[in-house]
Amino acid sequence: MGLKTALAIGVVAVVVVGGGLYLVNQHKATVSSPIVARLSTPPGVTFQKVKVGTVTAIPGSSSDQQAQLTVYADAKGLTLYTFDKDTPGKSACTSDECVKAWPILAASADAKPVDDWSIVTRDDGSKQWALKGKPLYTFVKDQKFGDYTGDGVAKLWHMALLEPAADMQLPIGVDVAEVNEANGQTLVDSRSMPLYAYDGDVSGGKVDCDKGPCGPQWKPLLTGQLANNLGDFSVVSRADGIQQWAFQGHPLFTYGGDLDIGDANGVDADKHFQIAQIEKYFIPPEVKVLPNERKGGLLADANGKTLYARDRVRFDGTGGHAARGADRGVPMLGVTIGTSGCDVECAKDWHPLIASADAKPSGYWSLMKRDDGAQQWAYQGYALYSYSGDRKPGDMIGQDTYTLMVTDGEKIADARHGMGLYWRTTSP
Amino acid sequence: MSYSDLPGAKLRVGAFARGLALGVASVAAVGFGAHSAQAETRGYAVSWFYMAAESQPDDCPEGTNMLSEPMARKIMTDLGKTPAEIEAAFKDYPSNMYGQVVMRGKVNGKPANIYTNPTSEPDPMVKTAKGHVAYGFNLDGKDGPNDFVDPQTGEHGVDDMAYRALGCFITQRASGGQRPTWPAIEWDTTRDQMPAWIIEISGIERDANGKVKDGDVKVGFYRATTPVTRNAAGDPQADMSFTVDTNPRMQNVVHATLHNGTLTTDPFEFYMIQDPFAVAEYHFKQTRVRLTLNDDGTLKGVLGGYQPWLPVYESFAVGGPVNELNLSVDAAGIYYALKKLADAYPDASGQNQYISASYWIEAVPGFISHPNAEKTSMVVGPVKLAAAR
Numbered sequence: 001m002g003l004k005t006a007l008a009i010g011v012v013a014v015v016v017v018g019g020g021l022y023l024v025n026q027h028k029a030t031v032s033s034p035i036v037a038r039l040s041t042p043p044g045v046t047f048q049k050v051k052v053g054t055v056t057a058i059p060g061s062s063s064d065q066q067a068q069l070t071v072y073a074d075a076k077g078l079t080l081y082t083f084d085k086d087t088p089g090k091s092a093c094t095s096d097e098c099v100k101a102w103p104i105l106a107a108s109a110d111a112k113p114v115d116d117w118s119i120v121t122r123d124d125g126s127k128q129w130a131l132k133g134k135p136l137y138t139f140v141k142d143q144k145f146g147d148y149t150g151d152g153v154a155k156l157w158h159m160a161l162l163e164p165a166a167d168m169q170l171p172i173g174v175d176v177a178e179v180n181e182a183n184g185q186t187l188v189d190s191r192s193m194p195l196y197a198y199d200g201d202v203s204g205g206k207v208d209c210d211k212g213p214c215g216p217q218w219k220p221l222l223t224g225q226l227a228n229n230l231g232d233f234s235v236v237s238r239a240d241g242i243q244q245w246a247f248q249g250h251p252l253f254t255y256g257g258d259l260d261i262g263d264a265n266g267v268d269a270d271k272h273f274q275i276a277q278i279e280k281y282f283i284p285p286e287v288k289v290l291p292n293e294r295k296g297g298l299l300a301d302a303n304g305k306t307l308y309a310r311d312r313v314r315f316d317g318t319g320g321h322a323a324r325g326a327d328r329g330v331p332m333l334g335v336t337i338g339t340s341g342c343d344v345e346c347a348k349d350w351h352p353l354i355a356s357a358d359a360k361p362s363g364y365w366s367l368m369k370r371d372d373g374a375q376q377w378a379y380q381g382y383a384l385y386s387y388s389g390d391r392k393p394g395d396m397i398g399q400d401t402y403t404l405m406v407t408d409g410e411k412i413a414d415a416r417h418g419m420g421l422y423w424r425t426t427s428p
Numbered sequence: 429m430s431y432s433d434l435p436g437a438k439l440r441v442g443a444f445a446r447g448l449a450l451g452v453a454s455v456a457a458v459g460f461g462a463h464s465a466q467a468e469t470r471g472y473a474v475s476w477f478y479m480a481a482e483s484q485p486d487d488c489p490e491g492t493n494m495l496s497e498p499m500a501r502k503i504m505t506d507l508g509k510t511p512a513e514i515e516a517a518f519k520d521y522p523s524n525m526y527g528q529v530v531m532r533g534k535v536n537g538k539p540a541n542i543y544t545n546p547t548s549e550p551d552p553m554v555k556t557a558k559g560h561v562a563y564g565f566n567l568d569g570k571d572g573p574n575d576f577v578d579p580q581t582g583e584h585g586v587d588d589m590a591y592r593a594l595g596c597f598i599t600q601r602a603s604g605g606q607r608p609t610w611p612a613i614e615w616d617t618t619r620d621q622m623p624a625w626i627i628e629i630s631g632i633e634r635d636a637n638g639k640v641k642d643g644d645v646k647v648g649f650y651r652a653t654t655p656v657t658r659n660a661a662g663d664p665q666a667d668m669s670f671t672v673d674t675n676p677r678m679q680n681v682v683h684a685t686l687h688n689g690t691l692t693t694d695p696f697e698f699y700m701i702q703d704p705f706a707v708a709e710y711h712f713k714q715t716r717v718r719l720t721l722n723d724d725g726t727l728k729g730v731l732g733g734y735q736p737w738l739p740v741y742e743s744f745a746v747g748g749p750v751n752e753l754n755l756s757v758d759a760a761g762i763y764y765a766l767k768k769l770a771d772a773y774p775d776a777s778g779q780n781q782y783i784s785a786s787y788w789i790e791a792v793p794g795f796i797s798h799p800n801a802e803k804t805s806m807v808v809g810p811v812k813l814a815a816a817r
């Protein structure tokens with residue numbers, strides 16, 4: 001056997017063995033335990049939306065492009081920061097000067113670590129929350145939520161941003177995004193539609209469904225023909241010739257009943273499919289999310305009664321008040337209105353969503369003190385109420401009920417209420 | 429073996445004969461009875477709803493109200509600005525002036541937001557319409573000096589004080605069946621997003637020639653769950669399907685009388701939600717509607733009634749200086765005018781809270797489904813009125 005022949009045989013052997021291993025690997029569709037979403041925020045840590053940048057022209061044309069980011073904040077809504085000099089689990093901001101300028105996000109004595117959230121013990125023995133090992137701080141110059149004056153200070157301090165996909169490797173065409181009806185950060189396809197994880201093996205080309213045939217509703221998320229496994233994502237080669245993405249061993253599908261961005265109608269549609277959620281937002285035990293095609297999800301109380309916010313009548317030059325996803329309010333305005341939007345007379349028909357005495361703000365949820373001392377849940381800055389006129393889950397009879405408040409005399413109108421207030425439904 | 433000898437053949441022949449007879453009877457029923465025996469129900473989607481105007485050349489004898497720029501100059505002068513400051517402000521008109529226009533009111537010597545405190549400046553005495561031609565209805569049964577004659581029906585005693593209050597602002601004026609500029613913009617801007625307004629007329633009967641017969645019909649005004657869809661020309665597409673929103677606030681069902689292809693309703697209360705860009709909530713008392721069923725399938729007519737005047741003011745004021753300086757309207761002036769000319773439903777102080785007004789309704793054919801037939805037959809009043817504090 002000549003050298004060339006031996007070389008050729010060797011090459012063929014490598015190709016055959018390597019290719020075989022590759023194919024074996026590609027066919028793997030090992031189903032592991034259900035996907036468990038991380039909790040986005042522990043008690044006492046909230047989210048705020050902040051607007052950054054000044055340039056509005058042509059997206060991507062400037063590093064100062066206007067954008068809305070979600071930042072972590074303390075219970076009062078003040079932006080949280082990380083410090084580059086800190087090491088994992090250890091704060092380097094220990095001097096009086098530093099601690100005065102950058103108050104720590106203190107953890108209460110009964111606080112417990114959860115998912116990405118850990119508790120750092122400082123040199124003085126006090127406890128401090130840390131995100132992915134990075135201790136968290138507020139900045140003394142931030143006055144209200146939405147402020148982020150500490151970002152970039154000394155090029156060492158940075159806003160703690162909600163970036164659920166920061167440590168993930170994502171295939172092309174897959175992203176992580178906020179899906180309203182699922183109340184969290186979820187894997188989505190290139191259309192921003194949520195992905196669902198299947199609990200069975202699809203390599204045979206078959207999919208079991210609890211309710212009727214799967215085909216019309218559950219569509220496999222296809223890979224390119226040359227796709228390789230990537231991080232938590234693997235490629236499943238099916239008997240029907242389709243190559244499909246799987247996440248943590250679960251083949252991924254889209255759901256035909258999701259028609260608009262924010263839909264998650266596949267949740268509970270079939271017991272074999274679970275939404276591929278990465279992070280789950282906090283939601284109070286008194287609240288649930290009801291699917292609603294007109295609003296993109298409705299917040300409801302434990303009895304399914306729609307939850308409303310009383311908002312200020314605002315000028316919207318596009319007339320888009322009633323559009324799905326529109327009319328979500330301005331958190332700062334909601335805080336300004338507080339519980340003043342519904343007086344004693346109003347409260348006969350509009351019932352505040354009362355929180356338990358030990359409830360703590362978390363995620364988009366905060367608490368407002370009522371005159372009687374009770375705590376009322378607020379969502380994205382707005383105190384929440386149910387309406388006595390709603391009879392069954394999904395009713396929105398109180399939606400768009402207006403009270404105009406223009407003064408006619410020597411008393412100046414309450415600036416908090418502008419031209420008047422109206423009731424709007426709330427969506428996650 | 430003949431066909432009749434086959435097992436079951438007699439049965440099948442009998443069934444065939446019965447089917448044939450039933451088919452002939454059905455064709456006969458459709459051919460001869462449809463026009464006379466079966467009442468029709470027709471659905472429509474409202475394509476336009478706007479304050480009616482039939483402006484006359486002489487109904488603003490002192491001219492129309494000031495346009496935006498002279499009005500802005502007057503406001504700045506009243507605020508004590510020097511000519512140089514005014515000219516500087518006009519260098520980037522109107523955006524350079526928005527902030528200054530807002531706080532032009534004064535309450536106890538302190539600057540006040542003119543839109544939320546419209547009486548914080550003296551009544552600017554805007555010009556009001558003096559004519560006597562306006563669409564609508566004689567709502568109070570009287571024919572007084574402030575009443576109008578409807579140019580379409582010739583009815584005297586027509587009550588439309590809203591036109592008197594607003595008719596000398598150029599964006600509210602129109603004639604010859606045209607749409608006034610601002611009311612048309614309000615509807616056109618909001619209709620792509622807001623759930624459609626839909627109309628259902630049931631009980632229509634036709635004679636042997638297919639002509640709509642005179643008689644009693646039932647008219648329902650509802651809100652749908654989805655907006656209208658526009659066609660290639662930008663108009664609402666005909667023959668689209670709509671589902672009735674079962675919200676009991678927007679079930680307006682009333683008896684009407686059809687005569688010569690035009691229906692006229694009995695007086696009723698009308699409630700509907702639009703959008704705060706225009707009038708957020710419409711509530712009319714003593715409402716009358718006349719609608720003509722056009723040969724092309726469309727519907728056009730007039731709604732008249734008494735509506736709270738504060739939401740009408742709000743529709744001009746909510747946009748603040750953007751509206752004032754781009755539409756040539758004086759928000760505070762409109763507040764005073766509406767308040768003075770309001771003609772119904774006084775509060776305890778004697779101030780009328782409602783003003784007579786007339787609106788055009790235009791609609792295209794559409795298919796309407798009721799998710800809950802029991803509910804949609806209800807006649808339910810509004811949950812709550814928009815009210816002044």
